[in-house]
Amino acid sequence: DSGVTQTPKHLITATGQRVTLRCSPRSGDLSVYWYQQSLDQGLQFLIQYYNGEERAKGNILERFSAQQFPDLHSELNLSSLELGDSALYFCASSAGDGALNTEAFFGQGTRLTVV
Amino acid sequence: AQSVTQLGSHVSVSEGALVLLRCNYSSSVPPYLFWYVQYPNQGLQLLLKYTSAATLVKGINGFEAEFKKSETSFHLTKPSAHMSDAAEYFCAVRAPAAGNKLTFGGGTRVLVKP
Numbered sequence: 001d002s003g004v005t006q007t008p009k010h011l012i013t014a015t016g017q018r019v020t021l022r023c024s025p026r027s028g029d030l031s032v033y034w035y036q037q038s039l040d041q042g043l044q045f046l047i048q049y050y051n052g053e054e055r056a057k058g059n060i061l062e063r064f065s066a067q068q069f070p071d072l073h074s075e076l077n078l079s080s081l082e083l084g085d086s087a088l089y090f091c092a093s094s095a096g097d098g099a100l101n102t103e104a105f106f107g108q109g110t111r112l113t114v115v
Numbered sequence: 116a117q118s119v120t121q122l123g124s125h126v127s128v129s130e131g132a133l134v135l136l137r138c139n140y141s142s143s144v145p146p147y148l149f150w151y152v153q154y155p156n157q158g159l160q161l162l163l164k165y166t167s168a169a170t171l172v173k174g175i176n177g178f179e180a181e182f183k184k185s186e187t188s189f190h191l192t193k194p195s196a197h198m199s200d201a202a203e204y205f206c207a208v209r210a211p212a213a214g215n216k217l218t219f220g221g222g223t224r225v226l227v228k229p
Binding site: 002004033035042043045048056058090092103104105106107108109 | 149151156157158159160161164205216217218219220221222
């Protein structure tokens with residue numbers, strides 16, 4: 001158990017809909033990262049938050065947004081969903097703001113299926 | 116921009132045989148390198164990390180990796196494969212030029228034959 005909790009584990013929704021994925025980081029970790037894993041794109045970095053503020057942005061679509069709350073949990077919002085958004089979405093957390101020698105601890109992921 | 120290349124998306128080994136997974140990185144400065152393993156229907160788990168203290172790094176489950184700056188490589192090995200090693204393995208890199216974010220290779224799926 002990594003200590004990172006993601007809910008829900010599975011989500012099935014229709015095209016055009018909006019969903020929210022939730023992540024609780026390990027106790028004490030201030031950084032949260034979101035990744036998308038799909039067969040064709042592999043593991044893609046989406047976005048990082050550190051102590052409530054956006055720290056780094058990756059290949060995140062404009063239809064997607066995220067935030068980190070004062071209690072450090074994070075939510076990833078996906079809207080106007082398309083079939084191609086079907087993927088496994090991982091949350092990870094690390095101590096600090098992503099210092100070079102710190103590893104990230106991953107949750108078990110949310111499997112999103114858009115039908 | 117930094118990147119990580121894993122040679123071979125699939126590797127098949129016999130139980131008891133050597134496991135060798137290849138990872139090459141591109142970075143203009145010495146990076147920090149990681150190997151993660153993903154078992155079916157699970158998240159990623161850290162196997163080991165290189166943080167410049169020693170070029171040969173030992174990780175969990177009998178895995179180790181050697182950092183070779185001249186070859187820009189960080190290959191993962193295990194002397195004797197076990198059935199439980201069947202999983203997907205990811206090499207990842209952090210470097211200042213990329214805002215310290217963790218960038219992953221494409222992954223290598225390991226199949227262990229009895």
